Amino acid sequence: MHDPSLQPARPNRHLGSWAWIAATAAACLLAFGYVGGWLDPGRLTPTRIINQFQADAGTFPGYRRNHAKGVCVTGYFQGSAQAQPYSSAQVFAPGRTPVVGRFALPGGNPYAPDSSVPIRSMALRFALANGQQWRTGMNSMPVFPVNTPQGFYAQLQAQQPDPKTGKPDPAKVAAFIAAHPETAAFRQWVKSAKPSASYATETYQGLDAFVFVGADGVRHPVRWRTVPEATDAGSDAIKAGDPDYLAADLAQRLSQGPLRWRLLVTLAEPGDPTNDATKAWPDDRRTIDAGTLVIEHTEPQESGPCRDINYDPLVLPAGIEASDDPLLPARSAAYATSYLRRTSEEAHLPGAARPPAEARP
Structure with missing residues (x-):
C-alpha cells in the first residue's frame, strides 16, 4: 500500500523561484553598491570624478561637467571604402552617414x-543606416596627460583652486607631477601650445586606441584623427578681447560653405601600446583615409541637436570595439553620471527648459 509519509518531500517550486529572485536582487544590490562606492568608500567612482570637476570649476546646472562650453554642428560623413578591409562597420562603406557633432573647450565652466586653454575638442555621433551608432570624442593634443582613471582623478585634485588664491596650489601640482612621470610628453607639448583662433583649423586626435574588426574576423588595433582642409589662422569675426570668438568664427566660415576634415585611421604594429594614451605611436605607421567629415551648420548648444547627446566613447557599431585602454570605461561611466546630473537639473527648470544664457550664473 502506498504510504505518502515514505515519499521524499517535494521542493516548493514557488519558494525556489522566490529564493532565486531574492538572490538575484541581492546580487544586483551588491553590484550597484560596488559601482556606487557604498561598499568601499575609498574606491574611485564616476561620482567622485564628476564631483571633482565641480570642485575645480564650480557647478553650472544644466551643463556638462566637462567640455561645458561648446556649440552644436551637423553634417555628414562620406565613406571612402578604404577602411572596409579592416572594419565591417557600415559607416565606412561608400555613401553618406548623418552626423551630429559638437565643438567645445575642456573644463566645466x-x-x-x-x-x-590651448585645447579644443570635437565630438561626433554617426547615425548609421542600420540603426547603429558610433560616438567618439577627440581633442587637439597629441597625447593624453595620464594613462589611468586614478591618475586623471589625481590631476583634477591637483588642479582644484585654493580658496585663498583662486588658483591651484603649486605644491600640490608639483607633487602630482612627481608622482606621475607619464605626464612628461603632454607637459612638453603644452609648453609651446597656444589657443587657436578657429575650431575649423584644428586636427583632433582620438588618443585612445580601439579595435577594428573586419568581416573576416581579423582584429586591427587602431587610433584615428580628423585633419582639416582649412589651414588659415582665423576669420574677420575675431575681435580683440572677445571671449567667444570661436563660435563667431565658425558661424562666419559656415556661412561661406561647408567645412571638411579627413578621417585618418592609423593601424598599430606589434608592440604599439593600446592601453596607454600618453604614448604616441611612431609616425611611420600605416594610415588609411577612411572618408571625409563634412560640417554644414552650427547652432547654439542650448537649443541645438547636440544638447541631449551623451558622447559616450563606448557607443560603438559592429566592426569597432574598445581596446584594453582603462580610460575608456572610466570615460563612459563619468559621461553617464554627468549626463544624468545635467538632464535632471534641466527637468527641474521652469518649463523643463533652460533659461536664456544671460539669466544663468
Missing part, C-alpha cells in the same frame, strides 16, 4: 574665455 561654460563661460570660460576661448583663450583660456
Whole structure:
C-alpha cells in the first residue's frame, strides 16, 4: 500500500523561484553598491570624478561637467571604402552617414574665455543606416596627460583652486607631477601650445586606441584623427578681447560653405601600446583615409541637436570595439553620471527648459 509519509518531500517550486529572485536582487544590490562606492568608500567612482570637476570649476546646472562650453554642428560623413578591409562597420562603406557633432573647450565652466586653454575638442555621433551608432570624442593634443582613471582623478585634485588664491596650489601640482612621470610628453607639448583662433583649423586626435574588426574576423588595433582642409589662422569675426570668438568664427566660415576634415585611421604594429594614451605611436605607421567629415551648420548648444547627446566613447557599431585602454570605461561611466546630473537639473527648470544664457550664473 502506498504510504505518502515514505515519499521524499517535494521542493516548493514557488519558494525556489522566490529564493532565486531574492538572490538575484541581492546580487544586483551588491553590484550597484560596488559601482556606487557604498561598499568601499575609498574606491574611485564616476561620482567622485564628476564631483571633482565641480570642485575645480564650480557647478553650472544644466551643463556638462566637462567640455561645458561648446556649440552644436551637423553634417555628414562620406565613406571612402578604404577602411572596409579592416572594419565591417557600415559607416565606412561608400555613401553618406548623418552626423551630429559638437565643438567645445575642456573644463566645466561654460563661460570660460576661448583663450583660456590651448585645447579644443570635437565630438561626433554617426547615425548609421542600420540603426547603429558610433560616438567618439577627440581633442587637439597629441597625447593624453595620464594613462589611468586614478591618475586623471589625481590631476583634477591637483588642479582644484585654493580658496585663498583662486588658483591651484603649486605644491600640490608639483607633487602630482612627481608622482606621475607619464605626464612628461603632454607637459612638453603644452609648453609651446597656444589657443587657436578657429575650431575649423584644428586636427583632433582620438588618443585612445580601439579595435577594428573586419568581416573576416581579423582584429586591427587602431587610433584615428580628423585633419582639416582649412589651414588659415582665423576669420574677420575675431575681435580683440572677445571671449567667444570661436563660435563667431565658425558661424562666419559656415556661412561661406561647408567645412571638411579627413578621417585618418592609423593601424598599430606589434608592440604599439593600446592601453596607454600618453604614448604616441611612431609616425611611420600605416594610415588609411577612411572618408571625409563634412560640417554644414552650427547652432547654439542650448537649443541645438547636440544638447541631449551623451558622447559616450563606448557607443560603438559592429566592426569597432574598445581596446584594453582603462580610460575608456572610466570615460563612459563619468559621461553617464554627468549626463544624468545635467538632464535632471534641466527637468527641474521652469518649463523643463533652460533659461536664456544671460539669466544663468
